[in-house]
Amino acid sequence: MSTHTFRITVRGVFDRLSTDQRAELLARAAEHDVLRAAFTSEGHLSYDLAARSAFTFRFLDSGEEEEEILEATERAEESAKTWLAERGYGYKNLRSNAEDLSQAPLGKRQRRAAAQKNL
Template structure:
């Protein structure tokens, strides 16, 4: 079987943060800048707390079958919950969305690159 790559996005919003928690998040804001967002196996967190209370975790997972995306989504949500809970951050509205990259449409730039290589 071929290895499939899944991109899982877990979104939510911070809830009832203390002043200390808000300050800690603001101090680390450069590491979690939206312009630096990327999909990683350990999960990358991005937020702009000065603008809004929302956050996004981006996870990169792998599987062998299309059905593996469900388990990958559960693992991603669990990892996001653990990260938030371990730090004592309140949150609400946690939702995930997954994309199997083997089923993703190929864009014009990707087609052009494939022609050059082929």
């Protein structure tokens, strides 16, 4: 049985941040820069508060069955909500998108590598 790898993106908008919360997020903006974004099991948060109040969490999860993507999405959403709640950050418009990498189309380099293996 093969393992399915899931990439889950949880997006939302910060809502009703206090001046202190906003300052805290701005102070830590470098570690949450979109250029450093990565899919990780613990989740990676990125935002650019100077540009807009939107944020994105990126999670990496796995399962034995394709249907486990729903459970992985729920775990990612709960993890994002917990992170925000622990810090007292308000949010709205939370939505998720999940992708099973085993179902993703191969890129040009991947197709070339697969063709080389079959020769």
